[in-house]
Every structure is written in C-alpha cells, then in structure tokens.
Amino acid sequence: MECTRPAKLPEAPVEEIRALEKKLGVTLIAYEKVHPYKKLNPAQIEKIQTAEKDIGAILVAYEA
DSSP states (O other), X not given: OOOOOBOOOOHXXXXXXXXXHHHHTSOOOOBOOOOOBOOOOHHHHXXXXXXXXXHTSOOOXXXX
C-alpha cells in the first residue's frame, strides 16, 4: 500500500513538466515521494497491531 498524492510544486518545475508533456505528447503527473517502510521488530509490530484493533484502522510505519 502506498499513500501517494499529487506533488505540490512551485511554478518553475510545473512549467518544465508542461514543456516535457508537449515535447513527448503525453500527460505527466508528479507525485510526492513515498518514504520507505520502517523495518520493525516483532514487539513493535505487536504494539501497532494492538493499536489497529483499538482504533479500527490500518497503520503503516514509514521511515522518518
């Protein structure tokens, strides 16, 4: 599972992307970089699973 969303870019990179779109004849979408998942030990995983049960949601651990 990745939680990507469109990137919020300043105008200069947007113009560069638009020029590349025109040159290539494609539509490009810039997404934010996704942090890698955090490697957890069994005790950490257990704590997260307990929290998931308590709140009724799925938690994903990423590197900070």
